[in-house]
Every structure is written in C-alpha cells, then in structure tokens.
Amino acid sequence: xxxxxxxxxxxxxxxxxxVVAAAAYRAGQELTDERQGLxxxxxxxxxxxxxxxxxxxxxxxxQDRNALWNAAEAAEKRKDAKxxxxxELALPAELDAGARAALARDFARDxxxxxxxxxxxxxxxxxxxxxxxxxxxxxxxxTRTAGAEGxxxxxxxxxxxxxxxxxxxxxxxxxxxQVNTALERHQVEQRVDHRSFERxxxxxxxTRHMGVSATALERQAAREIPGxxxxxxxxxxxxxxxxxxxxxxxxxxAVEKAQELFTGLEKKARLAVGLARxxxxxxxxxxxxxxxxxxxxxxxxxxxxxxxxxxxxxxxxAERDRQKQLGxxxxxxxxxxxxxxxxxxxx
Numbered sequence: 001x002x003x004x005x006x007x008x009x010x011x012x013x014x015x016x017x018x019v020v021a022a023a024a025y026r027a028g029q030e031l032t033d034e035r036q037g038l039x040x041x042x043x044x045x046x047x048x049x050x051x052x053x054x055x056x057x058x059x060x061x062x063q064d065r066n067a068l069w070n071a072a073e074a075a076e077k078r079k080d081a082k083x084x085x086x087x088e089l090a091l092p093a094e095l096d097a098g099a100r101a102a103l104a105r106d107f108a109r110d111x112x113x114x115x116x117x118x119x120x121x122x123x124x125x126x127x128x129x130x131x132x133x134x135x136x137x138x139x140x141x142x143t144r145t146a147g148a149e150g151x152x153x154x155x156x157x158x159x160x161x162x163x164x165x166x167x168x169x170x171x172x173x174x175x176x177x178q179v180n181t182a183l184e185r186h187q188v189e190q191r192v193d194h195r196s197f198e199r200x201x202x203x204x205x206x207t208r209h210m211g212v213s214a215t216a217l218e219r220q221a222a223r224e225i226p227g228x229x230x231x232x233x234x235x236x237x238x239x240x241x242x243x244x245x246x247x248x249x250x251x252x253x254a255v256e257k258a259q260e261l262f263t264g265l266e267k268k269a270r271l272a273v274g275l276a277r278x279x280x281x282x283x284x285x286x287x288x289x290x291x292x293x294x295x296x297x298x299x300x301x302x303x304x305x306x307x308x309x310x311x312x313x314x315x316x317x318a319e320r321d322r323q324k325q326l327g328x329x330x331x332x333x334x335x336x337x338x339x340x341x342x343x344x345x346x347x
Contacts, residue, residue, distance in 0.1 A: 002183060003133075004192035005090035006175045008158075008168050010082045011140070019084035019140065020069045026122035026138040027051040031066050035073045049135075050101050050123040054108040058148040062118045069120075072142050075151045085141045085158065087111070087171075091123070092179060093133035094188045103182050104137040110174055115155050116145035 011019045024031035024040040028048035032039045055062040062068045072083050089107065091100040101123055108119035119141045126134040143159075144151040157163045180191050221231045230236045 002092045002094055002179065002188070002190040002192050003090050004176060004179070005088070005136070006172050007088045008171075009086045009088070010143075011084035011086060012080065012082045013076070013078070014080035017083075019072050020066075022084060022086070023065060023069045023120055023140055026124075026140065027065060027120070028122070029065065031069065033073065034070045047125040047127065048122060049097060049125050050121075052105070052121050054105065054112050054119045054121065056112055056116055056118070056146050059118060059146040061148075061150070062146055065120065068118060068142070069140075071151055072144070075144055082143050082159070085117075085143055087139040087141070089137045089139065089175065091135040091137055092183060092188070092190075092192075093135055094190065095182060095186055099182060099186060100135055100137075103178060104139070106178055107175055108139050110178075111139065111141055111171070114171075115141070115157070116152075117141040117143070117155060118146045 011017050011022050018033050018036060018038075018040075020031050020033035020035075021038075021040040023029075025042045025045065026048075028042050028045040028051065030039065030041040030043050053063050053065065053068065069084070076083050087107075089104065091103060095103065104121050104123055108121050111117065111119050119139050122138045122140075124136055124138065126132045142151060144154050146152065157167050176192050183190060183192075217232050217235075221228055230239050
C-alpha cells in the first residue's frame with residue numbers, strides 16, 4: 001500500500017557536511033567543492049533513476065549543478081552556516097517511473113514558488129537489500145533565494161522556531177495532497193495521510209527511525225542469514241512495535257467486521273420494522289374501510305326498513321281510507337224510480 005514519508009533536514013557546516021558533496025552523492029555525479037578543494041565522484045553510484053533542477057524564472061545559471069552548489073557554499077561565511085536543506089520523500093510504488101518523477105517535480109515547483117529557492121531533485125530506486133517498494137526522492141534546496149544574478153537573501157522562515165513548525169506542517173500537507181491526487185488520477189484506491197496516528201484517531205504505534213548505521217547493520221545481517229531476527233536494539237524495538245500493531249490491526253478489523261455485521265442486522269431490522277409498520281398501516285386501512293362499508297350497509301338497511309315502514313303505513317292509511325269510503329256508501333238508502341207506464345190492462 002502507498003506509504004507517507006516526508007522529512008526535512010539541514011545541510012550544515014557545523015556537522016562537517018558539504019552541500020556540494022551531498023548534491024554529488026544524490027545525483028550520482030562528480031562535483032568539485034571549490035571551497036574545500038575536494039572532488040566528490042559518485043558516478044558509480046547505482047539506483048539514481050533521474051536527476052533534474054527546478055529553478056525560479058530567470059535563474060538559468062542554476063541548471064549547472066556544480067555552479068549552483070558552489071555558489072551556495074560561497075554565499076555563506078559562518079563556520080556553522082546552513083548551506084542547504086533536504087526534503088526526503090517516499091514516492092508511491094503504485095505509480096510508474098514517469099508518474100513518480102512528475103510527482104517529485106510538482107513538489108519541487110511548490111518549494112521554488114513558495115520560498116524562491118532552487119530545488120535539485122534526485123529520484124532513487126529501492127535498494128537491492130531493502131524494501132523493493134522504497135522508491136524515494138531527495139530534494140536539495142538552497143537556503144537563499146535565487147535570481148538572474150545569483151543567490152540573494154537568506155530564507156529564514158524555516159530556521160526560526162516560531163514559523164518553522166507551521167511551514168513544515170504546511171508542506172507535509174501539500175505533499176499528502178499531491179500524492180493522493182496522483183493516486184486518484186492513476187485510479188489507485190490507496191490514500192496517504194500526513195497526520196500522526198494519534199491525530200488520525202488510530203490506535204497504532206509508530207516505529208522508530210532506524211538511521212543509516214542501524215539500517216546498514218540490519219541489511220548486513222539479513223544478507224548473512226536471510227530471515228533472521230533483528231540484531232540492533234532499534235531493529236528489535238521496531239519488530240516488537242510491528243507485532244503490537246499487527247495485533248491491534250487484527251483487533252480493529254474484527255471490530256470493524258462486527259460493526260459491519262451489526263450495521264447490516266440493524267439495517268435489516270429497520271427494514272423489517274418499516275415493513276411491519278406498512279403492513280400494520282395497510283391492515284388498519286383495510287379494517288377502517290371494512291368498518292365504513294359495514295356502517296354504510298347498516299345505514300342503508302335502516303333507510304330501507306324506514307322506507308318499508310313508510311310504505312306500509314301509507315298502504316294501511318290508504319286501505320283505511322278505502323274502507324271508510326265503502327262504509328259510507330253502504331249506510332246511504334237506495335231509491336229506484338219506476339217509469340210511469342200508465343194503468344196496466346189485464347187480458
């Protein structure tokens with residue numbers, strides 16, 4: 001998986017270091033330190049995948065690596081002067097060489113734009129005995145701004161305690177954003193985070209930095225007996241930390257799985273409750289409709305019975321009226337008038 005690493009270190013005379021020698025080693029070239037009169041030849045160095053310089057507009061002279069770093073040495077007079085600053089970056093193994101170089105160049109351009117310095121980029125392949133995913137870049141920058149006439153004012157923002165931490169944290173965030181953008185652009189799912197495990201809310205213990213000496217001892221031991229246990233105190237401590245982190249990671253995954261299972265069951269329970277509620281509501285509507293239907297039928301029956309009674313009463317009333325009329329006609333006398341035909345004559 002993609003890993004995050006960005007460290008910032010100074011190249012200082014107080015530590016007996018020469019920025020010309022540092023640039024020669026990282027670029028795998030031969031450079032001569034004019035101040036010390038020493039030539040540093042690293043042309044046989046293996047693993048340098050690419051090397052290039054990013055300079056501000058107008059500072060074309062800085063493309064000459066030998067001229068650039070001798071100018072950086074000549075600009076400083078103090079015995080304890082900082083003659084360069086190094087940014088060490090882990091490049092995602094998930095990207096190809098071209099994408100890794102473009103990513104390192106983008107970060108170097110941001111350094112140049114933000115501080116006005118020159119950035120010398122060297123991209124290194126993984127070591128033969130180390131992790132084969134350890135693609136990384138070394139970016140050496142001047143500690144002074146650069147222009148057409150050479151190096152100028154000292155950049156103090158990374159040397160003053162009140163501003164250095166915030167600046168480094170800002171650039172760490174810039175690098176994380178650039179790495180994640182490149183991973184997304186190349187359709188890689190992994191992402192990196194520049195924040196500490198504690199700030200991310202992860203219960204994971206960071207390993208300790210091994211350093212050059214301890215790393216060399218561990219590699220030598222691995223060559224002698226492949227797969228052997230660590231031989232240095234730092235190596236042993238980091239092995240124990242990795243074991244603890246594996247246990248924590250296993251526990252975390254188990255918790256996530258349980259939470260996922262619980263979430264699935266909870267979702268199903270919510271669906272079941274919702275379905276039961278809908279069924280209950282439908283049954284209630286059906287009961288209400290049946291109640292209304294029965295009520296309408298009852299009222300219709302009442303109206304029908306009322307109509308029958310009214311009709312029956314009307315029939316009875318009509319029958320009574322008819323009987324009364326008949327009774328009146330019976331009580332009246334009947335008179336028949338005879339036709340006067342004259343006296344009858346008997347034979």
